[in-house]
Amino acid sequence: MNQQTFMRQLEAALAGLPAAERQDILADYAEYFRDALADGRSEEEVAASLGDPQRLAREFQAKAKLQAWESRRSVGNLFGVIGAMAGLGVLNFVLAIPFMIYLGFLTLGFVVSCSLLFGGVLLTGLWASNSLFGWPAIEPVLFHHGSGVAWVASTSDSARPLVNIQGGQGDRVVIHRDAATGATRIEASGADGAVRLERSADGSISRLQLTGDDGVVELQGLEGLPDLPDRSVLLVTGLALLLAGGVGLAIAVVLVRATWRGLARFGRYQLSLLSGERKEAVRV
């Protein structure tokens, strides 16, 4: 291999490096050829003792990738470093696979922590908004009352129906809400009987009456439906999620930074071993 071939192969293999750095490296080796030729050596001999230009270029590339990643630590840059190191044969894949799994878990931890944090912010925000503006309403409110064959009740005109009662031909449905006491009465009566449900202001079902051809069944003093979680539950859950997400995220960030530092050190160390390794190879 003569000087021209060596330099051409080196230049081709250095593609992707910043132009200034590439020119600097090429100028270095050109200078070396000049000095060596002035020393009375032949181009072929110098090219041979300089080593494989592809491998030299890979070393420069790996170093540049490591530097790029250290100045801007992104996942994309990290894979560039791993690729470059693998190309040099200094990355042990037996080590790399568990490391990748570890990175996967770290990413998962990040995502879960962020989700918890987001949920916490959402719930706490809902609590604050509900406390300040009464919106969104936590308890369903029956806006409408009236009577007809079918009746639909919802928290507002546009919201999804909360109660949807439909009677058949000739049936009659009544929903009545007493604005003063807060009590609600639902009646449905048809040819074959009637249902009457009364809900008192405190949420308990005060009376359920079923009327059929055979008679009347009437239940009183029933327990109401379990109350919807009140505002304090919202706040406590929100704060717990915030705490869990925050702690998780902090741990993840600390781990990532420690990993980054360790990885950078490992990378520099591996690169620094290269000159020693190649000397062995040359001797063999």
Next chain:
Amino acid sequence: MKTQLKKGTLEMCVLALLARADSYAYELVSRLADCMEISEGTIYPLMRRLQGEGWVSTYLVESPSGPSRKYYALTEAGHDSLASMQTEWQEFVAEVNSVLVPPQGSAAGAIKRDNPQGGNK
């Protein structure tokens, strides 16, 4: 261990050469090749690493015939790290020598008695 040792000594030798006088790559390689086996192409990655550590700075010297030549000079930090490397090296050599070269006098007996203890550790 071996590669680590060689890598460390190569860096140290380059720094030591530069401590004597500023030099350029070909001269450095020629001087080093006298006393150790070195793959010539690696001098530039090595010099870049030393530059990256801030131990070595470069400057160009215009040559009357042809392009300018890049000279390397030891920085203040380079002098410091060379000094600590030399101290470490001397200590290391002294430790190895203390094992390789048996002390004078009752050395043979002492070593025989010490060996089983060393094995138990």
